[in-house]
Amino acid sequence: MDSTHKFKSTYMKINLLLIILSVFLLSCGNKEKTKLQKEVATDFQNKGHQLVYAMTQKVGDYRKLLDKKDVIYTYTYLTPDGKEDVVTEKYLFNGELSYGAYNKHERTLPQLEGLVEQGFDGSEFWLKHNGNILNDESLLKGVVFNRPTNFYWFTMMQKLMDKGLKYEYLGDEKINDVEYDIVKVTFDIAGKKTSDTYQLYINKETELVDQFLFTVADYDVIENPYLMKLEYENIDGLLLPTIRKYKKSTWNADITDEPWIKVTWTNIKLGNGLTKEDFRK
Structure with missing residues (x-):
């Protein structure tokens, strides 16, 4: 065999080896990709958990905060x-x-006149009235x-x-021509008999929580939940529910004729x- 044939033969063998190696690496890559996808999928407890995750990606997750x-x-x-x-309000x-300066407090501590300040510095809760520290436990x-x-x-x-947190997918429902996925979220808190419950109504089109039912275990609002309705605003790349209203409801999201309690976040x-020093009393 002359040198030209030897060269061609060697070249073909090398190409064949490269093709086999490429197929092998591609196969391994696909297996790893499939394995990774399975691992990501198994991180979700169920469909409800996955829907909540998708919602956080839409509004901006805690990393963005x-x-x-x-x-x-x-x-x-x-x-x-x-x-x-x-x-x-100020938060780190x-x-x-957390810090709150109550410039007007007709609902919270109405018996006190003037500026009321509350704070949590990471270890201690504190209260001030017109700059003076209050130690009244009540x-x-x-x-x-x-x-x-x-x-x-x-x-x-x-x-x-x-x-x-625990997630339970409760199915879907159409309310006022809007399709919702309904997800129940509960807290697994050791040593606590009852905890807050949230029933989220996730808009299938926008992936946002348009409304949710909630309980307040600390105030024994367990059997009869409140219904909170939300409107969002884009603030620096985050979708925040800046307009909120709520009132008593049922677990079927039925509401009464009672007027709404209204909450807004502005400015x-x-x-x-901010630093930790901004939250110390």
Whole structure:
């Protein structure tokens, strides 16, 4: 065999080996990809869990909140009888630190005149009235409830992916010509007999939670839930439910003729450079 034939033969063998190697690597790659997809899929408890995850990707997950570092906004709470709270809220997302300056507090601590401040610095809850520290335990109980609650409402959509939550897909339903997936979310809290329950109505088209039913275990609102309706606003790349209203309901989302309790978030500013010192009393 002359040198030309030898070269061609060697060249063909090399090409054949490369083809075999490519097929092998592609096969391994596909197997790894399939394995990874299976692992990702098995991370979800069920369809309900997967729907909640998709929702957090639409509004912006907790990582996006952490990237923003902090928020300052105005929280307005209006009851049907006209009582109003107007609060400057501040949160540090890492550590869930919370502060509220009650410039108007007709609903919260109406017996106190002037500025009321509440805070949680990561380890201690505190209360001030016109700059003076209050140590009344009965008043501090309200702080222990308000600070985590207000923080949770602001970050709820993101925190629905927290560890320790249980998800149950309840099916779908059409309400006012809108198709919804319904997901029940409960908390697995060790040593606690009852915990809050959320029943989410996830809009199939937008993937957003248009409304949800909720209980407040700390206040024994267990059997008869409230229905919360939401309207969203795009703030710096995050979809936040800035207009909210709620009232008593049933687990079928039936509502009464009672007037709504209304909550709005305005003047929202993310990434203000807050530090832990801003939350100390």
